[in-house]
Amino acid sequence: MYRSLYAFRSAEPNSLHFAAGESFLILERSNKHWWLGSRCSSGETGYIPASYIEKIQAPEQDEVLQSIDRAIEGIHNVALKNGGKYNLEQRDVLQKLIHHRKETLARRSSSSASHKQGLPSSSSEISLSQTPPPPNGLTRDYGRQGSMPLSGSMDNMQGEQGFYQVAHPHSAHLNPDVPSRVSSLPPSPAPSLTISTTSIESGSSHSPVSSDVSLPSVSSTPPPPVPSRVKPTAPPLDGPPSDSPPQPAPGKKSPAPQPPQPTPPSQPVVEELPESEWPVAPPSVAESPPGSPTTPVPMTIGAELIELVRKNTSLSYELSRVAVGVVVGHLQTALPQASSALEQVLLSLDLGAGLPQGQVCHDEQRLEVIFSDLARHRDDSQQRSWALHEDHALIACYLEELLKILTDADPEVCKRLCKANDYENVQSLVSYYQMEHRVSLRLLLLKVFGAMCSLDAALISNLLNSILPMELARDLQTDTQEHQKMCYTALVLTMIFSMGEQVPYHHYEHLNASFVEFLLGVVEDGLPSDPTEQLPDIFLNLVLSFNLHHTAPSNNVIMQELKKKNVKILSEKVLLLLNRGDDPVCMFKHTPPAPHAVLKFLQDVFANRETADIFYRTDMMVMIDIAVRQISDLSPGDKLRMEYLSLMHSIMRSTDYLEHQHRLSDLQGALQRILREEEDPGEDEGSATAKQMDKEKCDTCKKNL
Numbered sequence: 058m059y060r061s062l063y064a065f066r067s068a069e070p071n072s073l074h075f076a077a078g079e080s081f082l083i084l085e086r087s088n089k090h091w092w093l094g095s096r097c098s099s100g101e102t103g104y105i106p107a108s109y110i111e112k113i114q115a116p117e118q119d120e121v122l123q124s125i126d127r128a129i130e131g132i133h134n135v136a137l138k139n140g141g142k143y144n145l146e147q148r149d150v151l152q153k154l155i156h157h158r159k160e161t162l163a164r165r166s167s168s169s170a171s172h173k174q175g176l177p178s179s180s181s182e183i184s185l186s187q188t189p190p191p192p193n194g195l196t197r198d199y200g201r202q203g204s205m206p207l208s209g210s211m212d213n214m215q216g217e218q219g220f221y222q223v224a225h226p227h228s229a230h231l232n233p234d235v236p237s238r239v240s241s242l243p244p245s246p247a248p249s250l251t252i253s254t255t256s257i258e259s260g261s262s263h264s265p266v267s268s269d270v271s272l273p274s275v276s277s278t279p280p281p282p283v284p285s286r287v288k289p290t291a292p293p294l295d296g297p298p299s300d301s302p303p304q305p306a307p308g309k310k311s312p313a314p315q316p317p318q319p320t321p322p323s324q325p326v327v328e329e330l331p332e333s334e335w336p337v338a339p340p341s342v343a344e345s346p347p348g349s350p351t352t353p354v355p356m357t358i359g360a361e362l363i364e365l366v367r368k369n370t371s372l373s374y375e376l377s378r379v380a381v382g383v384v385v386g387h388l389q390t391a392l393p394q395a396s397s398a399l400e401q402v403l404l405s406l407d408l409g410a411g412l413p414q415g416q417v418c419h420d421e422q423r424l425e426v427i428f429s430d431l432a433r434h435r436d437d438s439q440q441r442s443w444a445l446h447e448d449h450a451l452i453a454c455y456l457e458e459l460l461k462i463l464t465d466a467d468p469e470v471c472k473r474l475c476k477a478n479d480y481e482n483v484q485s486l487v488s489y490y491q492m493e494h495r496v497s498l499r500l501l502l503l504k505v506f507g508a509m510c511s512l513d514a515a516l517i518s519n520l521l522n523s524i525l526p527m528e529l530a531r532d533l534q535t536d537t538q539e540h541q542k543m544c545y546t547a548l549v550l551t552m553i554f555s556m557g558e559q560v561p562y563h564h565y566e567h568l569n570a571s572f573v574e575f576l577l578g579v580v581e582d583g584l585p586s587d588p589t590e591q592l593p594d595i596f597l598n599l600v601l602s603f604n605l606h607h608t609a610p611s612n613n614v615i616m617q618e619l620k621k622k623n624v625k626i627l628s629e630k631v632l633l634l635l636n637r638g639d640d641p642v643c644m645f646k647h648t649p650p651a652p653h654a655v656l657k658f659l660q661d662v663f664a665n666r667e668t669a670d671i672f673y674r675t676d677m678m679v680m681i682d683i684a685v686r687q688i689s690d691l692s693p694g695d696k697l698r699m700e701y702l703s704l705m706h707s708i709m710r711s712t713d714y715l716e717h718q719h720r721l722s723d724l725q726g727a728l729q730r731i732l733r734e735e736e737d738p739g740e741d742e743g744s745a746t747a748k749q750m751d752k753e754k755c756d757t758c759k760k761n762l
Contacts, residue, residue, distance in 0.1 A: 058121065059083055059094070059110040073103030080113070081105060082124050084153045095154070097124035100131030102150055125158045143451055145458075152426060354398050357413045359405030364412060368419045373465035382406055411469075420466035424474040427459045428482040435489040449495065456501035463508035472513050480519045483509065487523045496539055503545040510552040514647035521553050521560065527567040529553075534575050540586050547595045550602070555642050557605035557651035565614075568603070573618045576600050581626045597630050601654040602642045610664040620667050628672050631655060635683055656700040663707035677712065678719050684708070685720045689727040693734050 059081045066074045073094065075081075084102070085093040094105040097120075132151055136143045143151070359381065367377040382403065389399040412418055434452055463471050475483055490502045506525070509516045520526075529550050533543060554560075560568065579596045600615060607613040634641065634655045642654035659680070662668045672680065684705045691698035705724070708714055 058097070058113055058124075060113045061105075061110050063109050065106065065109050069104075071104050073101060073105055075105070080124070081110060082121070082128070082157065084150065084157065093150075093153075095124065095128040097127070100124070100127035100129070102128060102132070121161050122158065125154055125161065129154050129158075143454070148430075148451070148454075149426070152430070354401035354405070355413070356401075356405045356408060356410050358402050359408065360410055360412050361416075362402070363406070364418050367466075374467045378406060418467070418470060420462050421470050421474060423458065424462060424466075424471070427455050427462075428474070428485070431455055431459075431489060432482075432485045435485055435492070449498070452498060453501060456498065456505060460501065460504050460508055463505065463512070468512055472516070475509060475512065475516055480516075483516065483519055484523060487520070487525045491524060491528050496542055500542055500545060503542070503549050506549050507545075507552060510549070510555075511645055514556055514645075517553060517556055517647070518558055521556075521558055526550060526553055526560070526564055530567040530572050534572065537584060538586050540588075540592075543584075543586075544591060544595055547592070547599045551595075551599045551642060552602075552644060554599075554602040554605060555644060555651060555654075556647065559606050570614055570618060573600070573603075573614050574622070576603075577618060577622055577624060577627065580630070581622070581624060593626065594630070597627060598641045600627075601658050604658050604661060605642070605651055605654055607661065610661040610668075613661055616661055616665065616668050619662070619671055624671050628676060631658065632672075632676055632679060635659065635680065638687075653697065653700055656697075656704055660700075660704050660707050663704065663711045666711045669708075669711040677708070678717075681705070681708065681714075681719050685724050685727065688731075689723065693731075 061075050061077055061079045061081070064076045065072075073096065075096065080097040081094040082097060083092050083094050083105075086107075087093055087104070090107060091104045092107050092110075093102070094110075095102045129151065132143075132147050132154075136147055362381045362385075363374065363377045366372060366380050367374060370377070370380075372380060385399050385402050385406075389396050389403070392399070431452070434448060437448075486502060486505065490499060490506075493499060493502070506520060510520065529546050532546050533550075537543065576596045576599060580593045580600065583590060583593055604613070604615050607615065610616050640653050640655055643651070662671065684701050687701045688698060688705065691701070
């Protein structure tokens with residue numbers, strides 16, 4: 058716990074005003090100048106200048122817990138005024154407070170011996186890394202959400218997101234999370250946020266820096282100046298740096314030196330700021346003296362630039378990559394003297410390297426927070442058998458942010474977080490879906506599962522082997538009034554079955570004949586709750602997807618149900634898909650690719666004479682036309698040609714083709730051309746195998762003719 062030495066009131070946004078002698082809990086040391094703290098008496102949260110406070114002897118644990126509880130209650134009260142909605146900053150500060158509370162409770166229950174073995178002397182301290190952030194503006198903390206105090210106005214937050222954090226060679230370090238004044242900026246080539254390089258020492262020997270606030274003196278010793286952004290001056294090549302004014306004697310009682318008055322800008326501004334408040338442009342590359350030594354460009358620079366663009370603009374990962382490439386490419390043309398270095402930057406974009414070691418991207422940090430909070434809500438739901446409707450807005454906000462990150466962020470980052478701890482985060486969401494009955498939240502969870510399926514085939518496999526397919530199949534049959542939910546449920550089930558992986562045996566308790574009968578019934582007759590008539594097409598895709606994993610047509614539950622039912626609409630829709638050459642189940646580019654769902658379905662249908670009768674003769678003639686055309690047009694080694702040959706072979710065996718012999722001459726000509734194809738010594742193994750299988754199919758077809 059800390060106590061204020063002086064009174065503090067500043068025009069700096071997001072700062073916490075206080076009188077001398079007040080107590081504070083420190084939640085985060087954003088940098089050496091500003092610390093994120095909470096007032097013990099009221100729970101208010103904001104930034105505190107580190108030089109204005111001192112550590113005090115550890116108080117009673119109960120007192121610390123009361124202070125934390127007041128801070129948590131204060132955030133809840135602020136959220137209640139906004140209709141019970143928590144923004145990202147409030148949620149992140151709540152996370153820090155809850156973490157602090159857990160640590161305090163753990164310390165209270167620990168023995169005195171454990172305190173001697175290395176526990177902090179002050180129970181108000183959180184175990185946070187004191188390593189200064191790297192000069193590229195990327196930090197370990199939770200970015201904007203982790204360090205923006207709640208007292209800042211929304212205008213300040215929105216305006217501040219427009220700044221780019223650019224490293225300056227004469228600054229000690231950069232931290233994008235220091236509270237900053239937002240105003241209209243004067244024209245400058247590349248505005249940047251810079252932090253004073255003067256360090257804050259303990260005691261009374263503080264290096265004075267420029268400040269735009271006047272502090273009332275409350276004791277015989279004047280308070281130290283408030284750290285602020287100053288405009289550094291370039292030091293001479295052979296002299297010491299001169300980023301800060303000369304340091305006065307410690308005992309001198311003079312106010313902090315005032316910066317020179319700025320030249321009035323040519324354009325009107327919203328707020329007049331002293332010169333020390335204006336962002337400073339980085340030194341131009343063109344001004345570098347000729348012959349100066351060049352530092353090698355790190356191969357992680359591309360990832361760092363993409364991260365900065367994505368964090369500051371909310372563009373997707375791919376669009377951020379494009380933006381960086383376009384800007385760097387233009388700079389390479391405009392600045393020929395920097396062409397070689399910028400070429401290395403472009404190469405680093407193509408390499409796809411990650412961030413430097415020790416740096417974590419903002420999306421990964423947010424995913425960790427969201428997954429942990431959703432797991433906590435799931436545990437809360439397990440402890441209570443009824444839904445707490447007050448948490449609806451918070452959970453919905455988490456799920457919407459999760460969906461956006463899974464859609465827009467770097468896919469490798471998302472896959473790594475989803476697969477962490479043996480897919481613990483994925484399974485946690487699956488179990489939460491099972492116990493969550495609110496339709497709006499289930500819809501968001503379904504969208505999240507769909508986004509996960511698009512990331513990797515391993516995630517699809519994990520969902521397939523979970524309880525989710527059975528839960529979705531039960532939902533489809535019991536909750537038929539929620540049209541939108543039925544559409545998303547069928548779509549996610551289609552994605553889960555789309556890879557053709559074998560379904561766990563116990564899933565057939567729900568994925569049984571009655572389930573298939575329900576799907577076929579909707580395809581044929583629709584549902585009264587479906588005014589848009591979308592469900593028949595969506596359910597047909599689900600039937601095609603579910604059929605992929607069946608290897609033996611005789612044991613195929615779908616084929617068994619087709620024998621019992623008139624499926625005129627289904628046969629027409631399948632023929633239309635075949636004519637277009639579409640595979641509606643192939644939604645992803647995962648490897649290994651699944652078979653063509655439409656061709657696989659037709660091959661299974663024509664494997665038996667009973668199921669082959671679902672197609673009328675005219676429809677079958679059209680199907681033969683399509684198959685012969687594709688066999689003639691597809692190139693050697695194309696796996697689809699083999700699939701069409703298999704289909705044609707099945708039609709010959711299970712129908713009366715030899716009686717009408719539709720397109721027989723064209724088929725024989727295509728088969729003869731395939732048999733005469735010479736082996737190409739340069740073709741790959743896959744093409745050679747496919748070509749050999751084509752010839753075997755041709756031999757089989759000719760024998761049946």
